[in-house]
Amino acid sequence: MLRKNKNHRRCISCNRIADRQQFWRIIRNYPEHQITLDNGMGRSAYICPQAQCLNLAQKKKRLSRVLKAQIPPEIYQQLWQRLTD
Numbered sequence: 143m144l145r146k147n148k149n150h151r152r153c154i155s156c157n158r159i160a161d162r163q164q165f166w167r168i169i170r171n172y173p174e175h176q177i178t179l180d181n182g183m184g185r186s187a188y189i190c191p192q193a194q195c196l197n198l199a200q201k202k203k204r205l206s207r208v209l210k211a212q213i214p215p216e217i218y219q220q221l222w223q224r225l226t227d
């Protein structure tokens with residue numbers, strides 16, 4: 143496992159720790175609580191850019207639990223789209 147530093151983040155699905163650049167970032171923005179990808183300010187969740195982790199985050203509602211917010215279906219659609227691009 144990598145040594146922890148300030149650029150390291152943890153995948154909410156598989157708990158893998160890696161540099162933040164290696165993950166997708168989902169943000170619950172402050173103060174409107176609107177959910178965005180990649181850019182935003184507020185509570186953030188990180189997921190490995192792979193089907194297995196995305197599937198877990200969605201099926202087990204792990205993403206909404208971590209962000210304490212409803213995740214709009216479009217957000218998942220966009221992430222699944224990235225995997226097929």
Ligand SMILES: [Zn+2]
Nearest residue numbers: 153156190195
């Ligand atoms: Zn993962």
